[in-house]
Amino acid sequence: MWTGYKILILSYLTTEIWMERQYLSQREVDRGANFTRNHTILEGTRFKRAIFKGQYCRSFGCCEDRDDACVTQFYERNALCYCDKFCERENSDCCPDYKSFCREKKGWPPHTKPWYPEGCHRDGQRYEEGSVIKENCNSCTCSGQQWKCSQHVCLVQPGLIEHVNKGDYGWTAQNYSQFWGMTLEEGFTYRLGTLPPSPLLLSMNEVAASLPETTDLPEFFIASYKWPGWTHGPLDQKNCAASWAFSTASVAADRIAIQSKGRYTANLSPQNLISCCGKNHHGCNSGSIDRAWWYLRRRGLVSHACYPLFKDQNATNNGCAMTSRSDGRGKRHATKPCPNSIEKSNRIYQCSPPYRVSSNETEIMKEIMQNGPVQAIMQVHEDFFNYKKGIYRHVTSTNEESEKYQKLHTHAVKLTGWGTLRGAKGRKEKFWIAANSWGKSWGENGYFRILRGVNESDIEKLIIAAWGQLTSSDEP
Template identity: 35%
Template structure:
């Protein structure tokens, strides 16, 4: 996964981002990293054709927006998926967590369990070798997730301890508000196609999920605005699900602010910035939004 040649070339090329070697990746093969540090399986034709949501809002957008600052204490922390291809589960669970907090004005501030998806959503999934984001969202809509305290993330496949049609009471989980007995569910997913629609949705409802293509050089990212360098292996690649939390500009260089799932020792405290408006690494090709099924008494008006 790590390459001294990639590191040297990126440093000498004077790119918009800097590279580093990471001890967590040392000695690991690239082909294994593309399985166990990513995890999103190729999108089906049906998923790729998911109906677009078009806001078409003719409004001025701020040059900078960061959900972590706009909704202080509502945005869930960066997760380390470990050596398990569960990015699809981690990104879904963190986005749903963020949106429960935002849409309830903090009343239902909960950290949801990606292990629920990894262990209980078995349809068309490959455990730690990858998963389909469409079946994951369907599972979250139909069956819901429990919280992290009730079913902690283990970075490996384990037996599902819950009945498919259960609730938080039968699951022996403690809800954050007394009115809730059902698991934490989401609405049907929608696809955001245009740059401004992605921005509007984030401003209105919170972080969104995006699928990007990862090559070897991305594992080396340290800081700056990422654009693929074409250094290193350009044949092996994989799909990676991440969480876009905002955007900004650096000397008119537009970028997205994105949470990764490799822990806070990687990148910019677990985040990275990537060029915006260029579909860099395909990050604007498939962006998903949902609404969380917030308890009605706490729904943001």
């Protein structure tokens, strides 16, 4: 029995010794880690590697003295081996061909590259040297195993969105996919497009509505409720800087429908203005509302169905596709069929000269309630692009880098009504209801509410309206 115990103990000791040797010779290195040898470790602590035949130092090169970068992959063991002189120790971690190549050959190939692969990593993925990736509006290039990124201020700023939503400002912000990847400057350049009002426009005399002074104005008013089917919803200008055309055409269409008592309800074509109103404007690169109203009076517009928006506003064949002639009494008649061959009606709609409505809150309300929606010129700040719902007021960005981009840019919208609701800090606040031209996925189905009576973002500074130009035969 004693003999059996001795055999058991001897077997246990033999197993322990074998496992210790295996640990020293088979320690694997994590494939994804950036491995470096610790220079503070005493000699003799590098782990011994199992020896297999193959070309290692012969392919990688040999190094004098101790060089922790003189290391290559030992693929058969999924480990590392060295080609520097330091590996010649009792617990050798030299590559299998070190002795046969580095000690016997004098013409060593130069050691020029590190063991780890060149390139950069991002989000667990490896990219080759020279690779370019996009992060929102910035481009990052892999150079020298580091990412070098541009430093543009982006139109969508997650920090600003979070700042608005955490504060009690009365409105909420959202990240819009159509704005992701654009710089702030690109947003101002391509999503607005109305030139600052000319001195002539600002010097126009204000016209007051004919309603009595004692008219009782309701707490809520929405034009589409008073004139159902006669007003028109928001379109999407996309990256065509032409809010000057979209707002003018929409206000004119509403006014013609209301004045004709529903006889002419077609939405008018902003593309007709973009392509044909050629003097002192640049189509999708901005234009003036005074020129747009001049064109509506002198040349007129066809319907949106007749002259729809082009998918590619930069195409070279986007010249004016409509022409017209006068009947001698100021009425224009089209001399070409509709660009949209499906639509047969090429009727041209005209307006009277535009007039300016008083900037007084009550006068604007009277004008909308009596005659229909009006055009408003506002100044857009960077936070407005992210508006989702609520009563908008400008919120200053907390991003110090954005301070140099605190520019005001002119935008044209359509005021369609007003109301009063609880807003910031639970207080009752007055607001305007306005139609934007960024599509129905933006804001409140394409609309937004903005503080009323305090000229928020200059929304009440310049209000424009016009009458439809109807002949006696047009009257209902």
